[in-house]
Amino acid sequence: MLDARRSLGSVSSPSILEWGYRFILFPIGQMLVFIVGAALFLTLLAFLLALAFPEPRPNIVLMDQVNRQLPGMIISGITIGFVYAMIALGYTLVYGVLKFINFAHSEIFMVGSVVGFEVMQRLSEAGHLPSWSPVLLVVVVVLAAMLASGLLAVLIERVAYRPLRGAPRLVPLISAIGISFFMVDLVRAVEAITRNDFNLTYPLNSLEWVRNPVKLAIGENTVNIRPTQFIVVLGAVVTLIALNYFVNGTKLGRGIRAVSQDMTTAGLMGINVNRMISLTFFVGGAFGGAAGALFGMNVGTVTPFVGFIPGIKAFTAAVLGGIGNVTGALLGGLTLGLVESFLNGLLVYFPALGQRYTDVFAFSVLILILIFRPSGLLGERVDEKV
């Protein structure tokens, strides 16, 4: 995936081969490199830990536990990592264009997960679920969530941010936090009135193909991969490739990049700046919505409060990767997801620490990286920061 802020380049029709490389092979290769790199690095650390503390607790040989857990930790880390990456894209795209953090983005994610639930629940009530093919079902649910969240993001921008565009930096930030609270309580009220329920459970338990995990034998261990984990990863990869094509391969994408480089000049060159900003919000919001629906299908139950934690983590991932940088959001999300998964898996064996210290260590990693690279892993030096 190319940097949104790099040269604008030409869109003159490339050959099929070149096109395939630029928009399909290259982004997939990039993701693979990130995943394999981060997973290998963390695996190495886990083995070093096992060598340093061979028996952290009586009767627990850490090396055996690491061996047994490794595939599971990597798979769950990748799954949640892709979710973080997709949400982080929303933060980073908006930051790239408007230079402010859209703190309402976690609620756009939440609305995506709730819309995904609503669609699936309605299909289930109408009796369509068993007859629809899994692919069709997932595509419909995710697309509906993308559309709803994208439009919501555009609306929020129009109502809460555009009137404040010339205002001091802090003002839209406060507006974003206000919108965030408003959205949580709005969804809570709507669901309470229409369904009289707070915990919204995706009607997945009735579906045979969801309940049967894929058993993967690695060495002596079998790992259960849930079908929904496949869906999350596959859905994330497909939408990320589409985003890469949109930003780097289309005229509209070029407009967004132009606005992110210099809003005034882009306007003088005949680009409709407001429309480009709306479009950025739509794309970022649609990503948040897709992430919400995929996350909801994977965890099974969502609530109006579900956005907060993934939102904060994804924001962290965006900063970790270098905010404003699209590739950085992907790298940051995957790294954070894997780090968290490894910490969750291994801290259990150190009774003085335990899983409750996962976030402490994960955020220490963030602080360390920011000390040595203040603008994130892939970020470029910018003078202004929020």
Next chain:
Amino acid sequence: MQFKRLAFLFVVAVLALSVPLVGAQDAKVIKIASQSPLSGPQSVLGTSIRNAVELAIEQLSGPLVEMGYSVEFVPFDDQATPDVGVANANLLVNDAAIMAVIGHLNSGVAIPSSEVYNDNGLAMVSPANTNVAITDRGLPVVNRICGRDDTQGAAGAAFAATLEGVETVYVLHDTTAYGQGVADFFQKAAAEQGLTVLGFEGTTETANFEGVIQPILALDPDLIYFGGIYSQTGIFINQARAAGYEGLYMGPDGFDASEFAELAGEAGVNTYYTSVAAPPTFYPAAAQFIEDYTAKFGEPPQPFAAQSYDSTGIVLAAIQRILESGEALTREAVVAAVRATENYEGITGTYTFDDNGDPELATYVILQIVSSDPAEWNENVVLDQFLAPSPLVAAAEAEG
């Protein structure tokens, strides 16, 4: 001038409006408040507590009405959050007509809130708080009619030890006063019973448990005990089963809500849980209550609803005794009268409070979930039940 005239009109309007309010206060109003989560993930249980108190006031306030009092109900929403519970507590102690509070659902909310009630001498009767610190602080205003987590946790561990093939357990908790408290008692008792405790972990995660599950799969325990509330524990077991966990699952009374079945689906069937409140259908005297409740609110009562009905009944009976004795009806008198409750015949049992506010004898039950259909929640099988004395009573018996 204009402004002064407006201000004058405003003052007159306020006075005119407040006259009827002051008048109403004089007409001998007694208010009973409830505090439970009416919104948020635990609202299923909290709303049922609220409804049961309302029903109890409607049905049991007859004697007080005959004496010329009117009994009003003031429900509060504590959102299962300590801050909100305390804020509500500070609000409701200022209403002099409120004579008692029924609540809360969560021990973590009840502990700080009851400090406020205690400072203001307002009686509280809890239908559901099981944490030992609720009554062990010895506050004169705090009473409960349910059992305690030390006994509940130990009962769970003793039961787990009798299950075939259970040698290792993994203990999770939700880091709240309630969840961590009961999980800790379970863990200690399990070790005493000869079970191996493979892990004791707290998690605040509410949606994505994949990270929590990985080490559990690697340790492969025979049983997972989760000290927490259904909104978290139901989602957890659903994901754990999907990830390949095949052992048994057990928890405390926080599992006890029909929503658990909805969240856990098929994965929750056969789960064991201990409770201090058996399903309403378990109590022969509660049949009429279930009927009335279902007729009034359109759905069957959740666990703790029948206990809330009895808590309210205890308060109303205490107020009635004060009025009959000719004493002045003050909060102080209500606190003393509630604590002095002796052999109150409720629909869930007979209650006498000990000096700490614990019931002298509390019921404990062990249940197993039979179906993934929330409508069949009240069909859950009672595997075992026993009465256990409160610590004060047990100590007195040991001495005597």
